[in-house]
Amino acid sequence: MGVRISLRDVWVRIGPVEVLRGVSLDAGGENIVLVGRNGAGKTTTLRVMLGLLKPYRGSIVAESNGVKLDAGRIQPHVVARLGVGYVPQGRMIFPDLTALENLEVSYGSSLPGDVLEWLYSLIPDLKRFIDRKGRYLSGGEQQMLAVARALVKRPKLLILDEPLEGLAPRIVKTIVEVLKSIEEEGVSIFITESGSLARVRELVDIAYGIDRGEIVYKGPVEGIERDEKARARIWGF
Template sequence: MLEISHLNVAYGESQVIHDVSFNVGQRESVAIMGRNGMGKTTLLKSLIGLLSARAGAIRLGDIDLVGQPSYRRVQRGLAFVPQGRMVFPFLTVEQNILCGAEHSGYRQVPEYIYQFFPVLKEMKHRKGGNLSGGQQQMLAIARALVSDPKVLILDEPTEGIQPSIIKEIAQTLNVLRHERGFAVVVSEQVLSFALDLADRFLVIDRGRIVHEEMRAQLNQEKVKSFLTV
């Protein structure tokens, strides 16, 4: 479904992503693991179009996304939940969610969103800035989902969230991706969350993919060695 080939991304003259290639299948969940500063966020921003690729290809099905602006990539089927969530603090929960529905045509929040995130239904008239960190993360995910994505991209979704909510989000995403048919690409440092969500693990180190394993064969100690300073 999503194919990244020989991707290179730079900030000015400083190259951050070096010849990265990987595929993501339909309904598959892929975790990009690595320490801070290893290129996880840069990689994901390049997928959604917030950063330009210096070289390489990003294909969704038969469509090459390189050079297309972010809104076109959303129209094609990518959705992005940024690090820090970036909800609109002065809009209500319901208004925040519908901000993501521009390309899907929803005029009201789809019932499945409230089914999987009932706390958002309870708080639909509350301002986004008044929610807890975990509730804001659910809101950011819901806002991305109403674009009806083929691939949901999440950048460090566990940041600042209590463990019980982290596990709940992983379980919800697993059910949703199978029911709604989308794939997941998630950057993460928390191995327990990735183990709950991902089918396959890629480790990024200094902008290069240095290790890849399926969850069933995962050597957790080896992965942990890439996550510690």
């Protein structure tokens, strides 16, 4: 069984700014993209889902296998234990640690051989740079490592914050292939994107559109570009 995280009417204020204004969404089960321009509130939404940020109004529920957490218990380590992996925006790799050591930090001890073999089966390139330090990895390699790191505890829901940002088209293709093989393992994907959906369309079923802290679309990913109001708010055309 998968993990589900639901937000209902979530409001977040940072300083004087209302960053989220009544966000409701459901993650898990289906593969989902959250799309919105820079500053729309994507990362903030993920931070609420993960328990890194408390809304001043609204509710969050996370459940997995009959275990149900309500807002008071939504804390990052508890959400992770429920089976949620997180790939933060900007990758956040330790530059002075090797790829393997980066994985071990997330795992909490040395990585069992079967976990490493499973990661190699999903991300074959990882083998090539497993002993290289973070600072010597290319952008694409860092992103592959960031994905691997989020997988070490074998999550059922993988949340990725703009994993394709700033990557060359060839590398985007590689990462998309990696994400497809992760889906085939039964892991649900929740991904954010700030531009066109062309790159993620084959990965996801459902799209949420966000603009200035408001959800402006929810439905099949094919429908979002046909929704004139949503399109204008998300892409400005």
